[in-house]
Amino acid sequence: MKNITLSVDETVLATVRRYAAEHDSTVNALVREYLINLAAREDRARRARLELRKLSGNSKFRLGGKTWSREDLHDR
Secondary structure, X not given: OOOOOOOOOHHHHHHHHHHHHHOOOOHHHHHHHXXXXXXXXXXXXXXXXXXXXXXXXXXXXXOXXXXXXXXXXXXX
């Protein structure tokens, strides 16, 4: 595991320390959990995009050419 150094406003740090203490945690644990969740969410999004591209490539459906103009869309 790697150690990192962060710079945080003193007021923010004091607030987070209180929050961590109230939730029987530490600032370090809160930051670690946030980063783990962020990485997992990004990984899920990346895998979903890859799956969509794969499904799109395997699809037999193809889009035709544009049959409308901007003016057609806004014609009243």
